[in-house]
Amino acid sequence: MSGRHEHRYSYSSEESGNRHEEENQLVPVVNNNQALVPMYQKHVAPPGTYVVQIPKDQIYRIPPPENARRFENYTRKGKKKSGPSCCCCALFWIIGILLFLGFLAVIASVIFYIVLRPKALxxxxxxxxxxxxxxxxxxxxxxxxxxxxxxxxxxxxxxxxxxxxxxxxxxxxxxxxxxxxxxxxxxxxxxxxxxxxxxxxxxxxxxxxxxxxxxxxxxxxxxxxxxxxxxxxxxxxxxxxxxxxxxxxxxxxxxxxxxxxxxxxxxxxxxxxxxxxxxxxxxxxx
Structure with missing residues (x-):
């Protein structure tokens, strides 16, 4: 595969021990004040591109099936809860419209009576x-x-x-x-x-x-x-x-x-x- 670098390191047990000793040893560093400062030098991995391969049976879709079922149940409960609220809102508007029309009818009747002054036959x-x-x-x-x-x-x-x-x-x-x-x-x-x-x-x-x-x-x-x-x-x-x-x-x-x-x-x-x-x-x- 292009762009893929493989780094392989093989050490013997003796070399591995020596290497750890080299990494953890103190290295004197001279600063401006001419004092020795102990520091740890750590091994830094060489730069490159690394590919991580995961088996297919360990790959999960997002969201997982159990989360999808939970989400569906949650939305159903939300709809059930919002049903009565919508009905109450619609009923409120209907009552409001009827009251408004009744108010207009009363005003029209008053105007009709004042203007025409109807009398019984x-x-x-x-x-x-x-x-x-x-x-x-x-x-x-x-x-x-x-x-x-x-x-x-x-x-x-x-x-x-x-x-x-x-x-x-x-x-x-x-x-x-x-x-x-x-x-x-x-x-x-x-x-x-x-x-x-x-x-x-x-x-x-x-x-x-x-x-x-x-x-x-x-x-x-x-x-x-x-x-x-x-x-x-x-x-x-x-x-x-x-x-x-x-x-x-x-x-x-x-x-x-x-x-x-x-x-x-x-x-x-x-x-x-x-x-x-x-x-x-x-x-x-x-």
Whole structure:
């Protein structure tokens, strides 16, 4: 092999002993002060290139296999430990974003209320005419129930007191029901129309019973008793899909739920309206 120098030394036992003696003997050295200083002279290997050969079975890769397995186990444990921490961090950010969006929604609602000053819609029953009940209640009730076909002509007044909010009413999906003591008497639908700001609208509705109403003897007697008292309570329920318009922006459809308590002094067509009271709630359509 190029660049390789081999130095071989062979000594006899006598020569080896003499050599060690020569290496360890004191050699006088003269310094500037003319004093003798004892020194050891050591043998120095001659310069050159040396090749060290190691058997293959003693060569190990870096890292050794056992260290590689330890490192892999350590990284797995680190991943397991970091899992919950990552989940907590992600959960923290999600909660933070939701709180921020909720804060923005509250601010938007406050601005909306301050700028628009929204007011609730107002409803009132102007007319409540009854057909098909007067006289039929006094018929002989030998059976346990009596089948009737009542009709109602209802006039409802809707008022929009808002100065910057208008409404679109839709017939599709609407329902109007008149009932007495939880017994549904007649049904119908609401009409489609647009109600602008600061506007009052009168709606007329004809409600009928398509398949007739089976009225129990108990309900019939209760209706007669209220008629004699001159105060017959009815309930009027309206479910109407509407869209709210603010400027040029329209919202999605919401359902207005109007519930009215109506009292009549009789069951004739021209019976007087004793009292009426209506309330309204809004529900978003899912």
């Amino acid at each position: 107002q409803y009132s029953v102007e007319n409540f005419s009854i057909k098909g009940l007067d006289g039929n209640l006094t018929l002989s009730s030998s059976s346990s129930s009596l089948k009737l076909s009542p009709e109602f002509d209802v006039t409802l007044k809707s008022q929009n007191p808002n100065g910057k909010i208008s409404f679109f009413y839709f017939t599709e999906g609407s329902s109007v029901t008149v009932s007495y003591s939880d017994v549904e008497l007649s049904t119908g639908t609401f009409e489609t129309f647009y109600q602008p700001t600061k506007n009052a609208k009168v709606i007329e509705m004809a409600l009928k019973s398509n398949n007739g109403v089976k009225m129990s003897n108990e309900t019939r007697v209760s209706l007669i008793d209220h008629q004699e008292l001159g105060n017959i309570p009815f309930e009027l329920d309206l479910n109407v899909p509407v869209k709210v318009k603010v400027g040029s922006i329209k919202t999605w459809k919401i359902t207005l739920k109007v519930h009215c308590h109506v009292s009549k002094n009789g069951l004739k067509v021209n019976s007087a309206l004793v009292s009426s009271r209506c309330g309204v709630k809004a529900k978003a359509l899912g």
